[in-house]
Amino acid sequence: MASVSLSEAEKVYIVHGVQEDLRVDGRGCEDYRCVEVETDVVSNTSGSARVKLGHTDILVGVKAEMGTPKLEKPNEGYLEFFVDCSANATPEFEGRGGDDLGTEIANTLYRIFNNKSSVDLKSLCISPREHCWILYVDVLLLECDGNLFDTICIAVKAALFNTRIPRVRVLEDEEGSKDIELSDDPYDCIRLSVENVPCIVTLCKIGYRHVVDATLQEEACSLASLLVSVTSTGVVTCMRKTGKRVGKVLHASLQSVLHKEESLGPKRQKVGFLG
């Protein structure tokens, strides 16, 4: 993780403030920073999203490719995660420096999505045992100011919401050989349902209290942190069961913002990094 050096006085200040439910930027212990979400940022991909949480900036691109299903799950497609901690965030990530953090985050994402209900993998199957859609979810970490896991999960959820997979038909001719036909209409595609995709809430223990959405300075003062992944109905899919209240609120607001952005339609002005 990108490191920041704090003096003892600053640490004491942060810890004492948290005990009184007052953080350095004036938030309460369970408040998130302002989140900005924008989808369809990169046009080469099947779906993409950019999320900015304070100074933490994440870009996720999803590419759908055809491949063969896994042997133990012949009727389902699957997701592959790759996290790239770019040197933009901090010079320590140059070369192979960001690989450790990247693999840790990718492994956490695999664990979260490892259950049957997060994403409907059966809809990604084209023909059992032969063809299926593989979704390559690539996360690019551009700037790091604490609370990486939450932001990454929000970005992955938004990118999966934005993903458009082309509709294919399997044609079988007389000899029995199958041919895959892509539909001619570029807008004829299937969308994934992201209702059950969980969001992660990270709780950092500072002194005797816990805070949600810690900045880099607060993470430096915290003794331990707990990641909980919560779905929109409050079901906890991973880790231990605290922080359910915050998780549900996060889901509701994210879903409403994504639907509002979608309803703006194709005439929406795309801002990306230029705004």
Place this chain on the structure above:
Amino acid sequence: MAGLELLSDQGYRVDGRRAGELRKIQARMGVFAQADGSAYIEQGNTKALAVVYGPHEIRGSRARALPDRALVNCQYSSATFSTGERKRRPHGDRKSCEMGLQLRQTFEAAILTQLHPRSQIDIYVQVLQADGGTYAACVNAATLAVLDAGVPMRDFVCACSAGFVDSTALADLSHVEEAAGGPQLALALLPASGQIALLEMDARLHEDHLESVLEAAARAARDVHTLLDRVVRQHVREASVLLGD
């Protein structure tokens, strides 16, 4: 790609541009608050981000410090989703290392490194979407980022690519034009003095045509300079308004 004409009889290219016309350029400085300098540029569908850290103390071995000037360190990385086919590794492959080396050579020529001896300046470039002209977009973004960081430079570094089709020189190639296999030239220019920071071409081109291709690239680079100058002035104007000057 047989049958795809790169230049029609009326003089229009695949995307409707004229031979010497640039793609639409939009840029912004100061994208990230945590880095010393940062910039984002869009040239048509090519999107690049550049971030500068420095000048700071040399990281790693102190033995690499140069006694009379700063060390410029560049890394080129392209996102796995940037190209049509998914890339496996964002950086560390040969092409990225070569691009990093070229960027370093370009900026060592432009940055006044004698003002910061024994220190290091890091320039990290990230390509988010590649649609041709990635080297040029990276150099232009890096110039803006270095200016945003306040590192003193001799002049802007403006880059553009150029090609040659049907006896006409084309400026600012897109991916379709690059993939067609004709000669491609990449030029990085310091516009005020007209000095070339980097010139690269690896294809066969008759020497009689070299002059016209070079001229097209230089003219396009000067056009890029006008645009980047406008972006910098706009950024300074916005910053001074916020400071209340």
